[in-house]
Amino acid sequence: MxxxxxxxxxxxxxxxxxxxxxxxxxxxxxxxxxxxxxxxxxxxxxxxxxxxxxxxxxxxxxxxxxxxxxxxxxxxxxxxTDGGDDRPSPAARPIWEQWYQGAPAEPNMWAPYDSQGRAAWLDLTTRAWRVPVRRPDQLGGEHHLDGRFATDVPGLHCAIAEALLGPGSYFGREWNAFRDCLRGGFGVAPPFTLVWHHSDVARHALADVVEDPQGQLSYFEDIVQLLERRGVTVVLR
Structure with missing residues (x-):
């Protein structure tokens, strides 16, 4: 050996x-x-x-x-001596240039990018999220998720964050981080209602993406079950 x-x-x-x-x-x-x-x-x-x-x-x-x-x-x-290893990648340059013009004010500004670009968008939301002071969690209410562009995991989390907190916001960038956000402290906490429009887009696009260690649930199904376990009423449309 x-x-x-x-x-x-x-x-x-x-x-x-x-x-x-x-x-x-x-x-x-x-x-x-x-x-x-x-x-x-x-x-x-x-x-x-x-x-x-x-x-x-x-x-x-x-x-x-x-x-x-x-x-x-x-x-x-x-x-x-060392500038660190978390510098933005070349793929992130267009996203940083877009944000340089001003904070995202419209939904789905991330949608034209491919999966790598959407991941870079999510990375920037994590950096931006650390800057402002956290506001108290909003409880209850109804949030609407525009699922037309949730064709991959980064796109899904971009769409969820926008539905809950607005454009350019952070609410997890993958399953584990999303689970942590649902515990509170990130601006919105259960119970609330999430109306997921065009849910079939993510259902079909993520059918072969599996986070469940037992391999029984697709990423879409896993996210829906996680939301429901945490007290969110999910309405799929």
Whole structure:
């Protein structure tokens, strides 16, 4: 068995350059340290063209160098040893460019994308969801799910989140995360009624997608049963 199990090699860190940083505390304190500290962290807030926060992410402040910024003034450009491994993929660029114009205001703006693009859309909703303060859960009421474009798992979760919380919202990106959201703390909690329009689209498209460990339920059936177990009245139309 020698050589069968080998420790996985960590990927090499990918540097990141922050351009146009304002030299204020605690950034100045980090720059003054003779050695970088792994415990120093910073939150990067991504702003849209209107100056509103559209996403957030955390990076380690292991600084390898700093110089006067190419933008001039008193700003500085900072090089980080590692920019993290959760950078948006090339497939996400169109989605980020769309959100840069402003937060999604209309439903189904994710629908024209393929499965990879829809997954990138969901990823951005998770980043955007961390920015605002959580509001109290809404209980009861009737929500309408537009199921016309729920042709894959990412599309289904985009549609569910929009039905419950509106365009650009987060309410889980796969089965386990969706189950966690139904426990409360994400803006809406059972009991409520979900009217699922065009439900046959997801029923047929996800017939061969199985999350159930026993393989007895399709993804569509599993989601419906999960909703009902958590106290949601599901009306399929």
């Amino acid at each position: 020698d050589g069968l199990f080998k420790p996985k090699t960590d990927p090499a860190p990918v540097p990141m350059e922050l351009i146009g940083c304002e030299p204020a505390e605690p950034l100045l304190a980090a720059l003054r340290r003779p050695r970088p500290r792994e415990r120093d962290w910073a939150s990067l807030l991504v702003l849209d063209r209107h100056g509103a926060v559209m996403a957030s992410r955390t990076v380690g402040l292991a600084i390898t160098g700093a110089r006067p910024s190419v933008l001039g003034g008193t700003l500085v450009d900072i090089a980080l």
